[in-house]
Amino acid sequence: MAEDLSTLIEDVIDAGKPEQEVLLGKLLNQKEFDALALLLESLPQEQRLSTWQQIPPESRIDILVEMRSDPRESLLDAMSLDELDALFKDLDAEDLVELTESLPPRLVDRALLAMDERQRKYYEVAQQYADNLAGHWIDHHLYVLPQNAKVRDALRLMRRELPEYVDAVYLVNRAGHFSQAVRLGAVIGAPDHVHLTDLVEPDFSQVRAEENALDAALKVQRSGYSALPLVDESGALLGRLDIGVASEIVNEYYEGQIMAGAGMDEDEDLFSPVVTSAKNRAVWLGINLMTAFAAAWFIGLFEATLQEVVALAVLMPVVASMGGIAGSQTLTLIIRGLALGQVSSGNRKALLVKELRVGGLNGAIWSLVVGIVVTFWFSSPLIGFIIALAILMNIVAAAFSGVVIPIILDKLRLDPALSGSVVLTTVTDIVGFVAFLGIGTLILL
Amino acid sequence: MAEDLSTLIEDVIDAGKPEQEVLLGKLLNQKEFDALALLLESLPQEQRLSTWQQIPPESRIDILVEMRSDPRESLLDAMSLDELDALFKDLDAEDLVELTESLPPRLVDRALLAMDERQRKYYEVAQQYADNLAGHWIDHHLYVLPQNAKVRDALRLMRRELPEYVDAVYLVNRAGHFSQAVRLGAVIGAPDHVHLTDLVEPDFSQVRAEENALDAALKVQRSGYSALPLVDESGALLGRLDIGVASEIVNEYYEGQIMAGAGMDEDEDLFSPVVTSAKNRAVWLGINLMTAFAAAWFIGLFEATLQEVVALAVLMPVVASMGGIAGSQTLTLIIRGLALGQVSSGNRKALLVKELRVGGLNGAIWSLVVGIVVTFWFSSPLIGFIIALAILMNIVAAAFSGVVIPIILDKLRLDPALSGSVVLTTVTDIVGFVAFLGIGTLILL
Numbered sequence: 001m002a003e004d005l006s007t008l009i010e011d012v013i014d015a016g017k018p019e020q021e022v023l024l025g026k027l028l029n030q031k032e033f034d035a036l037a038l039l040l041e042s043l044p045q046e047q048r049l050s051t052w053q054q055i056p057p058e059s060r061i062d063i064l065v066e067m068r069s070d071p072r073e074s075l076l077d078a079m080s081l082d083e084l085d086a087l088f089k090d091l092d093a094e095d096l097v098e099l100t101e102s103l104p105p106r107l108v109d110r111a112l113l114a115m116d117e118r119q120r121k122y123y124e125v126a127q128q129y130a131d132n133l134a135g136h137w138i139d140h141h142l143y144v145l146p147q148n149a150k151v152r153d154a155l156r157l158m159r160r161e162l163p164e165y166v167d168a169v170y171l172v173n174r175a176g177h178f179s180q181a182v183r184l185g186a187v188i189g190a191p192d193h194v195h196l197t198d199l200v201e202p203d204f205s206q207v208r209a210e211e212n213a214l215d216a217a218l219k220v221q222r223s224g225y226s227a228l229p230l231v232d233e234s235g236a237l238l239g240r241l242d243i244g245v246a247s248e249i250v251n252e253y254y255e256g257q258i259m260a261g262a263g264m265d266e267d268e269d270l271f272s273p274v275v276t277s278a279k280n281r282a283v284w285l286g287i288n289l290m291t292a293f294a295a296a297w298f299i300g301l302f303e304a305t306l307q308e309v310v311a312l313a314v315l316m317p318v319v320a321s322m323g324g325i326a327g328s329q330t331l332t333l334i335i336r337g338l339a340l341g342q343v344s345s346g347n348r349k350a351l352l353v354k355e356l357r358v359g360g361l362n363g364a365i366w367s368l369v370v371g372i373v374v375t376f377w378f379s380s381p382l383i384g385f386i387i388a389l390a391i392l393m394n395i396v397a398a399a400f401s402g403v404v405i406p407i408i409l410d411k412l413r414l415d416p417a418l419s420g421s422v423v424l425t426t427v428t429d430i431v432g433f434v435a436f437l438g439i440g441t442l443i444l445l
Numbered sequence: 446m447a448e449d450l451s452t453l454i455e456d457v458i459d460a461g462k463p464e465q466e467v468l469l470g471k472l473l474n475q476k477e478f479d480a481l482a483l484l485l486e487s488l489p490q491e492q493r494l495s496t497w498q499q500i501p502p503e504s505r506i507d508i509l510v511e512m513r514s515d516p517r518e519s520l521l522d523a524m525s526l527d528e529l530d531a532l533f534k535d536l537d538a539e540d541l542v543e544l545t546e547s548l549p550p551r552l553v554d555r556a557l558l559a560m561d562e563r564q565r566k567y568y569e570v571a572q573q574y575a576d577n578l579a580g581h582w583i584d585h586h587l588y589v590l591p592q593n594a595k596v597r598d599a600l601r602l603m604r605r606e607l608p609e610y611v612d613a614v615y616l617v618n619r620a621g622h623f624s625q626a627v628r629l630g631a632v633i634g635a636p637d638h639v640h641l642t643d644l645v646e647p648d649f650s651q652v653r654a655e656e657n658a659l660d661a662a663l664k665v666q667r668s669g670y671s672a673l674p675l676v677d678e679s680g681a682l683l684g685r686l687d688i689g690v691a692s693e694i695v696n697e698y699y700e701g702q703i704m705a706g707a708g709m710d711e712d713e714d715l716f717s718p719v720v721t722s723a724k725n726r727a728v729w730l731g732i733n734l735m736t737a738f739a740a741a742w743f744i745g746l747f748e749a750t751l752q753e754v755v756a757l758a759v760l761m762p763v764v765a766s767m768g769g770i771a772g773s774q775t776l777t778l779i780i781r782g783l784a785l786g787q788v789s790s791g792n793r794k795a796l797l798v799k800e801l802r803v804g805g806l807n808g809a810i811w812s813l814v815v816g817i818v819v820t821f822w823f824s825s826p827l828i829g830f831i832i833a834l835a836i837l838m839n840i841v842a843a844a845f846s847g848v849v850i851p852i853i854l855d856k857l858r859l860d861p862a863l864s865g866s867v868v869l870t871t872v873t874d875i876v877g878f879v880a881f882l883g884i885g886t887l888i889l890l
Contacts, residue, residue: 006786006789006790007789009787009789010790013791014791029648030648034667038787041787042782043792044795159633160634161630162629162630162631162633164670165612165671184629185603185607185608188600189605203475224609226610226671244666244669247691247692247695250695251666251699254700254702255699257699257703258699258777258781259777261777262774263770264778270778270782270787270788271799277799277803278807278810281771281803284774285771285807285811286811288766288767293818295762295763296763299762300759303755303756303759306758306759307752307755310751310758311748313751313755313758313761314741314744314745314748314751315741316758316762317737317740317744317762317765317874318734318738318740321733321740322730322733322737325729325733326730329707329709329729332703332704333707333715336700337487337715340450340483341451342450343451344450344487346451346454346456346457347715350489350716354489354719357719358719361720362727365723369731373738433762
C-alpha cells in the first residue's frame with residue numbers, strides 16, 4: 001500500500017493529463033477512497049486542487065470523510081456553493097459529523113437543510129456528545145429486535161440487508177434498553193421457532209455514550225466482536241460503535257500523541273500554506289524560547305565562573321543533554337502507562353522507586369564514563385569529578401521528574417504527551433546547568 | 446476502561462488476599478483477558494507473580510497472548526515445567542506464534558510436540574514469514590468453497606460454526622487460488638440453488654503474505670470488511686488477516702513509534718528489573734553522549750571567544766534549542782508522511798521548498814524577537830544581531846535537515862522514528878553553536 005501510493009503520487013505529479021485521468025479512474029472504479037484521500041493530502045496545493053476537479057461529484061463525499069481535517073478544509077474552501085450542494089445531496093449523519101469541524105457553521109446548516117428527517121435526528125444525537133466521547137461516533141446501522149423475538153424474525157432482518165461490521169442482533173426490552181445480544185452464527189444454525197433469548201452470548205459488553213471515546217474504541221477492538229452496542233445513561237440503546245470507526249479513533253489518538261511530541265496536531269497538512277503552517281508551529285517555538293531563556297538566565301548567574309574556567313562553558317550542554325535523554329525515557333514510559341490506565345495511586349510509589357534506581361544505576365555508569373573522558377580531555381581530574389557529580393544528580397532528578405511531571409499534568413487534565421517534554425526539558429536543563437556550574441563555582445573558585 | 450483499570454490496580458495492590466480473589470474471579474468470569482493482561486503489567490514484580498499464581502491454568506494462555514513481551518517473559522520465566530506443560534495443552538498455532546519471542550527455543554520445541562498435527566503445520570506456515578510481514582499473522586478460521594459452490598453449500602458451512610470476524614465466503618479455483626468473495630449478507634438473502642459466483646463482491650481486496658504487515662493491516666482496517674484473504678506469491682489462498690489482529694499490528698506499530706522516540710521498544714516493561722531496564726536504556730544514553738561530546742568539541746574550538754565574551758556562553762543553549770524544536774516539527778511531519786507512503790520522489794522537492802519557507806518565516810520572526818530581548822538584556826545590539834542571525838540560520842538548517850534526514854534514513858532502511866531525532870539534534874546543536882560562536886568570533890574579536 002505504502003509503496004503503491006508512492007508510485008501513484010509520482011505518476012500523478014509527473015504524468016501528463018491523460019495518464020493522470022486513467023489512474024484516477026482506476027482508483028475510483030475500485031472505490032479506493034482511502035488511497036485517493038492519502039493521494040490528495042500528498043499533493044502540493046495547486047496540484048491538489050486540479051486533481052480534485054477531476055473527481056466526479058458522486059465520489060467526493062467518500063473521499064472527503066477519509067481525509068485529515070486541514071487538507072480537507074483546503075478543498076472545501078475552494079468549492080463553489082453549487083458543488084457543495086451536490087456534495088450535501090444524500091449526505092448521511094455520520095458523514096456530516098465527520099465534516100462539521102472543517103465547515104463554517106452556515107454551511108453545516110445548509111447541509112442539515114438538505115438532509116432527510118431521520119439523518120438530521122441522528123446528527124443531533126451525535127452532536128450532543130463532544131468528539132472525545134463515544135456517543136459522538138455513533139453508528140445507526142444495526143439489527144435490533146424485541147426480547148421475545150424468535151430466530152425467524154432475525155433471519156427476516158438479515159435477508160433484507162447486512163450492513164458492514166454487523167455480527168450480532170441486539171435485543172431490547174420494552175423500554176428500549178439494551179438487554180442481550182445473539183451472534184449471527186447462532187441464529188443461522190438454529191430452527192425458526194427458537195427464542196433468541198435462548199441463544200444469547202454471555203456477558204456481552206456495551207459502551208456508554210458518555211464514555212471516553214478512546215477507551216470505548218479499545219474496548220471494541222478487544223471484544224472480538226465487530227461492534228458493541230452504544231447506550232445512554234439509562235441503558236437505552238442509541239446505536240453502536242463499530243470496529244471500523246473504533247480503529248479510526250485509536251489510530252487518530254496515536255497519531256495525535258506522536259504529533260503532540262512536536263507541538264502539532266494530527267490534522268497538520270503536509271502541504272498547508274506557508275503562513276498557516278508557520279503560525280501553527282510558532283506557538284510551540286515561543287513556549288520553548290521562554291524555557292530556553294529561563295535556562296540562560298540560570299547560566300548567567302555563573303558568569304564569573306564561566307569567565308574563569310571556560311571548560312565549563314564547553315561542557316555544560318553535555319550535562320543538560322544527558323539529563324534530557326534519561327528523563328524522556330522515563331517520561332515516555334509513564335505517559336504510555338497513564339494512557340493505558342496502568343499508572344494509578346496504587347503503583348505510583350513503586351514506579352518512582354524503580355525509576356530512581358534505574359536512574360541511579362545509569363547515572364553512576366555514565367557519570368563515571370564522562371568523568372574519565374573529561375579528566376583526560378581537559379587534563380583536569382577536578383573538572384572530571386565536577387561533571388560526573390553533576391550528571392549523576394541530573395539523571396536522578398530526570399528520573400524523578402519523568403515520573404512526577406506527567407502524573408501532575410494528567411491530574412491537571414493537561415495532555416502529558418503535549419506539554420510533558422517541554423516541562424521536563426526545562427527541569428533537566430536548569431538542574432543540569434545549576435548543578436554543574438554551581439559545583440564548579442564551589443570547588444574551583 | 447482506563448479508569449476502571451486504575452481502580453482495579455489500587456484494589457489489587459491495597460486489598461488483602463480475600464478481596465483480591467473476588468476481584469480476579471469477577472474479571473476471569475467475564476473473560477476480561479485484556480484487562481487482566483494490563484493489570485498484571487501494572488504490578489511490581491513480586492505482586493505480579495503472586496497474582497499470577499491465583500490465575501487458574503485454563504485462563505493463563507488467553508492472558509499471556511494479550512501481554513507485551515517483556516512483562517510476559519517475567520511470568521513465563523517463573524513458571525515450572527509442569528505449569529508450562531499445562532499451558533501448552535490445546536495451544537493453537539496463533540497463540541504459539543505470539544509466545545515464540547518470549548520463550549527459549551527448547552520450550553518452543555516442547556510446545557510444538559504437544560501440539561496437534563494441523564496446528565503444527567499452521568505454525569510452520571506462519572514462521573516462514575518474518576514478523577514484519579503479513580504472512581506471520583495469518584489466521585486459519587475461514588469459510589472456503591470451490592468456485593462452483595451454491596448458496597446451499599455456504600449455508601451448510603455457516604450452520605456449523607461462525608468464527609470471529611468472518612463476514613464473507615472465499616471462493617477458490619481448482620488450483621486453490623483465491624478468486625472472489627461473497628458477503629454473508631448476500632448468501633443469507635438468496636435462494637439455495639443460486640451459484641455463489643452470481644453474488645460476488647466486485648473488486649474484493651486481498652493481502653499478500655510477503656506484504657509489509659503494517660500496510661496489510663491498514664488495508665484490512667480500511668476495507669470495510671472484517672478480514673481479507675491472505676495469499677502467497679502464486680495467488681494460493683493461505684488463510685486470512687482479520688481486523689482484530691490487524692488492529693493489534695497497527696496499535697503496536699504506533700506504540701513502537703512513540704517508544705522509539707526515546708530509544709526504547711514497545712515491549713518495555715513498566716516494572717522490569719532495574720538492571721534489565723538500565724541496560725536497555727544505556728545504549729541510547731551512550732549514543733546521545735557521543736553526539737553531546739561532538740557538540741562540545743565544536744564549542745571548544747571557540748574557547749578564546751567564550752573567554753572574551755561570556756554572554757555568548759550564557760546564550761548558546763538558546764540557539765541550539767530553537768533549532769532543535771523547529772527541526773523536530775518538520776521531522777515529525779515527514780516521518781508520518783513516510784510511514785503513510787505520502788512522501789515520494791514526486792513531491793519531495795515541493796515539500797522541501799515549503800518547509801524551507803516555513804522555516805524562513807518562523808526563523809525571521811523568532812530571530813527578531815530574540816535579537817530584541819538580547820539587545821536589552823545584555824545592553825548590546827551587536828550580540829542581539831549575532832544571536833538573531835545564528836537563530837535564523839539554525840532554523841533554516843533545521844527545516845532542511847528535518848526533510849532530508851528522515852528521507853535518507855528511510856532509504857538506508859533505518860527507522861527514522863528511532864534515529865531521526867538523534868541525528869537531527871546533532872546537526873542543529875553543531876550548526877547552532879558553530880554559527881553563533883563563529884559569527885561572534887568574526888564580529889567581536
